[in-house]
Amino acid sequence: MEKIQLMNVGRQHQTYREEYEEAVINVLRSGQYIGGKEVESFENEFALYHGAKYGVSCGNGTDALVLALRAFGIGKGDEVITVAFTFFATAESIAAVGATPVFVDVDEDDYCINVDLIEEKITDKTKAIVPVHFYGHSAHMDKINAIAKKHSLKVICDCAQSAGTTYKGSKQGILGDASCFSFFPTKNLGCDGDGGMVLTDDEKIAKAIRSYKVHGSGADGLATLQDEYKNKGEEFPKDMPIGMNKYYNYLIGYNSRLDALQAALLRKKLTHLDEFVEGRRNNARLYNEALKNTSYITPCEREYTEHSYYLYVLKHENSQEIMEKLKEKGVPCGTYYPVPLHMQGAFWNLGYKEGSLPVTEKLVKTTFAIPVFPELTDEERDYIIKALLECE
Numbered sequence: 313m314e315k316i317q318l319m320n321v322g323r324q325h326q327t328y329r330e331e332y333e334e335a336v337i338n339v340l341r342s343g344q345y346i347g348g349k350e351v352e353s354f355e356n357e358f359a360l361y362h363g364a365k366y367g368v369s370c371g372n373g374t375d376a377l378v379l380a381l382r383a384f385g386i387g388k389g390d391e392v393i394t395v396a397f398t399f400f401a402t403a404e405s406i407a408a409v410g411a412t413p414v415f416v417d418v419d420e421d422d423y424c425i426n427v428d429l430i431e432e433k434i435t436d437k438t439k440a441i442v443p444v445h446f447y448g449h450s451a452h453m454d455k456i457n458a459i460a461k462k463h464s465l466k467v468i469c470d471c472a473q474s475a476g477t478t479y480k481g482s483k484q485g486i487l488g489d490a491s492c493f494s495f496f497p498t499k500n501l502g503c504d505g506d507g508g509m510v511l512t513d514d515e516k517i518a519k520a521i522r523s524y525k526v527h528g529s530g531a532d533g534l535a536t537l538q539d540e541y542k543n544k545g546e547e548f549p550k551d552m553p554i555g556m557n558k559y560y561n562y563l564i565g566y567n568s569r570l571d572a573l574q575a576a577l578l579r580k581k582l583t584h585l586d587e588f589v590e591g592r593r594n595n596a597r598l599y600n601e602a603l604k605n606t607s608y609i610t611p612c613e614r615e616y617t618e619h620s621y622y623l624y625v626l627k628h629e630n631s632q633e634i635m636e637k638l639k640e641k642g643v644p645c646g647t648y649y650p651v652p653l654h655m656q657g658a659f660w661n662l663g664y665k666e667g668s669l670p671v672t673e674k675l676v677k678t679t680f681a682i683p684v685f686p687e688l689t690d691e692e693r694d695y696i697i698k699a700l701l702e703c704e
């Protein structure tokens with residue numbers, strides 16, 4: 313048996329090699345590498361898959377969050393509620409637009425934002441909530457949306473880990489005001505490089521993102537700037553030079569594109585996403601079964617979601633010792649993520665201390681992920697289960 317990897321993206325390529333390579337070669341031969349048919353088609357197909365009206369692709373999942381926050385006008389002086397038990401980019405994007413992340417603890421069982429703790433963190437500066445559908449388990453969107461509605465907040469979901477997750481029976485793409493996806497290679501839907509997408513049902517937000525991602529240029533940039541003036545109750549300057557092409561810039565934006573090669577690959581991979589998720593769920597089911605009467609706490613799956621198992625995470629009081637033993641046996645494992653965001657140097661100025669988020673702090677010491685990618689072989693999975701039982 314070859315060395316087991318925690319995530320093995322090369323195997324998927326082997327399975328669909330002809331299809332994926334043909335897609336890439338077609339783009340190479342087309343001479344259209346930025347924008348064009350592949351990118352547009354993928355945006356439409358991904359939006360359709362998730363039941364969203366608009367899909368705007370971009371360079372990566374971090375940019376997707378930044379672009380969505382900017383499009384909703386979130387910036388300096390604003391506060392955005394999110395979690396600290398996530399990847400750094402969730403809160404980094406909030407800080408990058410000039411706003412302040414406000415961390416709320418997570419639920420001890422499903423590891424998503426604890427909806428009962430949100431309202432106490434809302435102030436007159438709060439503008440949005442950024443829930444993370446962590447590991448592929450959906451946050452409790454009905455409750456989050458109800459709180460957001462009551463306090464007039466935007467909901468921008470971090471869906472980097474949840475492509476293919478369902479919420480109350482439907483694909484969980486657009487349950488808030490915008491959903492931000494990452495196509496990093498290891499993700500449920502991963503490209504062979506970097507990529508991201510924002511889904512929204514709001515045409516104005518889609519236009520703003522379309523402009524911000526290309527240096528604030530073109531007709532979408534102009535429309536967004538005109539809206540800004542209107543919202544401030546100010547008259548649009550009559551003497552401003554106006555042009556619709558890409559050399560007229562109306563907003564300070566970014567250069568953040570999904571390229572045509574990645575889009576062509578993602579179009580192919582999207583047709584298999586349900587299979588990929590089913591493969592992950594099948595592995596999770598078999599792990600759950602095998603670990604039923606052991607001291608491992610298997611992942612919780614609330615009745616409102618079908619977990620897509622980007623990561624399969626076990627909880628155990630002795631997780632650190634167990635991880636050491638598993639690694640000795642050749643079973644890769646790791647904590648996602650070992651340093652919670654409120655304890656990161658980059659956010660130290662926010663004033664959180666050890667003890668500020670007790671559940672998050674406990675989970676980083678007691679949880680660990682094991683391989684769950686869909687191409688894991690029966691032999692590998694059986695070996696992992698045997699090792700887990702020996703390490704308890």
Ligand SMILES: Cc1ncc(COP(=O)(O)O)c(C=O)c1O
Binds near residue numbers: 372496
């Ligand atoms: C929860 C979460 N948010 C955001 C991101 C950022 O995505 P990207 O790496 O594509 O910028 C990631 C990627 O790992 C993530 O896991």
